Amino acid sequence: MRTARADDLQTLYEMAKLTGGGFTNLPPDRAALTAKLERTEQALGRQDGGIKDDLIVLVLVNTQTGQVRGTCQIFSTVGQNWPFYSYRLGVLTQHSRELARTFRAQMLSLTTDLEGSTEVGGLFLHPRERAEGLGLLLARSRYLYIRNHRDRFGDRVIAELRGVIDEAGGSPFWDGLAGRFFGMNFQEADEFNAVNGNQFIADLMPKTPIYTAMLTDSARAVIGLPHPNGRAAMRMLETEGFTNAGYVDIFDGGPTMVGQIDQLRTVAQARDVTLAAIHDKGGDKMLVSTGLLADYRCTYGYVQEGEDGSISLDAASAALLQLDVGQAFTMAGRA
Numbered sequence: 531m532r533t534a535r536a537d538d539l540q541t542l543y544e545m546a547k548l549t550g551g552g553f554t555n556l557p558p559d560r561a562a563l564t565a566k567l568e569r570t571e572q573a574l575g576r577q578d579g580g581i582k583d584d585l586i587v588l589v590l591v592n593t594q595t596g597q598v599r600g601t602c603q604i605f606s607t608v609g610q611n612w613p614f615y616s617y618r619l620g621v622l623t624q625h626s627r628e629l630a631r632t633f634r635a636q637m638l639s640l641t642t643d644l645e646g647s648t649e650v651g652g653l654f655l656h657p658r659e660r661a662e663g664l665g666l667l668l669a670r671s672r673y674l675y676i677r678n679h680r681d682r683f684g685d686r687v688i689a690e691l692r693g694v695i696d697e698a699g700g701s702p703f704w705d706g707l708a709g710r711f712f713g714m715n716f717q718e719a720d721e722f723n724a725v726n727g728n729q730f731i732a733d734l735m736p737k738t739p740i741y742t743a744m745l746t747d748s749a750r751a752v753i754g755l756p757h758p759n760g761r762a763a764m765r766m767l768e769t770e771g772f773t774n775a776g777y778v779d780i781f782d783g784g785p786t787m788v789g790q791i792d793q794l795r796t797v798a799q800a801r802d803v804t805l806a807a808i809h810d811k812g813g814d815k816m817l818v819s820t821g822l823l824a825d826y827r828c829t830y831g832y833v834q835e836g837e838d839g840s841i842s843l844d845a846a847s848a849a850l851l852q853l854d855v856g857q858a859f860t861m862a863g864r865a
């Protein structure tokens with residue numbers, strides 16, 4: 531894993547074409563992707579610390595072929611240029627003594643509760659590389675990046691999962707709710723949002739709470755459900771310590787997962803160590819990273835720990851990270 535550069539545009543564009551829609555942060559649009567790479571360059575070139583509105587795009591490189599095979603993103607703080615809206619799923623319980631009846635009404639309320647959070651997203655692994663642990667490398671490399679640039683991020687981190695999309699590319703949640711206020715179908719709104727930002731949502735979205743009982747059955751059925759392709763991503767987020775706190779995407783009803791940065795497993799388990807030796811092969815498979823900003827790199831490595839606590843790394847990983855004996859790196863377990 532390394533941070534992305536301007537010349538990654540073409541491969542990012544090719545991957546964006548494979549996502550199948552609803553993937554807000556990876557639109558198949560060259561101008562939008564170019565803007566993301568420019569923002570990444572700015573964020574990585576910034577020498578003053580502290581929290582700014584940074585975007586970091588990272589890429590997974592097959593070092594044998596040099597090909598980029600996956601990507602992911604970190605937004606340091608959402609909701610700075612335009613409001614970051616979510617629906618919060620709440621309950622209003624009412625009781626009628628005369629009828630001896632209690633009704634629990636589910637309500638969706640428009641909020642900006644998650645504003646200021648760090649967001650991870652845009653997670654995509656080339657279909658041919660899946661199911662071998664590389665998805666975890668992609669996702670977790672971001673948590674080590676955040677940890678190792680800690681003053682540039684706040685305390686809370688979120689991740690949005692795509693909601694359910696039907697065979698025709700439509701969203702039952704959109705059709706039952708927001709679509710009635712925008713005069714466009716889900717795909718049009720999704721594309722517009724990915725390319726132009728979401729101010730139009732702020733302008734046209736209904737502001738009063740919505741009783742879910744008044745939605746269509748098909749819209750209600752998908753509230754808080756991830757797109758089937760997003761189940762692996764959701765599973766990885768849960769393992770990392772994110773929870774489903776009842777926030778859903780206002781477009782497609784997909785769940786927004788919430789975590790505390792310092793309590794993420796990768797962050798809590800990470801250790802800064804000094805490379806004492808380099809060995810040929812073998813050891814415990816771990817996430818290992820080194821370097822700051824544009825020099826950040828992360829891979830799976832094989833670590834051997836001596837009885838005196840000295841750390842040795844396999845030669846191939848040390849070479850990938852360009853690490854020599856005596857240099858510092860970060861490692862995290864559960865690979």
Ligand SMILES: CC(C)(COP(=O)(O)OP(=O)(O)OC[C@H]1O[C@@H](n2cnc3c(N)ncnc32)[C@H](O)[C@@H]1OP(=O)(O)O)[C@@H](O)C(=O)NCCC(=O)NCCSC(=O)CCC(=O)O
Pocket residue numbers: 602650651652653654655656659660661662663664665666668669689690691692758759760761762763765766767769
């Ligand atoms: C998400 C990734 C990158 C995940 O990579 P892989 O598919 O290789 O992952 P994996 O190693 O096979 O699986 C990771 C974990 O998910 C579990 N898993 C796999 N498929 C599952 C399914 N259908 N239902 C439930 N769990 C499933 C595995 O058992 C494993 O958990 P155990 O280790 O416990 O066994 C990929 O699937 C992908 O590119 N998907 C398409 C794009 C996408 O939907 N991206 C997410 C967008 S949402 C987003 O970007 C926000 C989320 C984020 O950024 O983190």
Ligand SMILES: NC(=[NH2+])NCCC[C@H](N)C(=O)O
Pocket residue numbers: 552553554555556650651652653689690691692693779781782783784
């Ligand atoms: N509910 C949604 N469509 N959310 C879009 C986010 C999907 C994915 N996390 C991305 O970064 O692109």
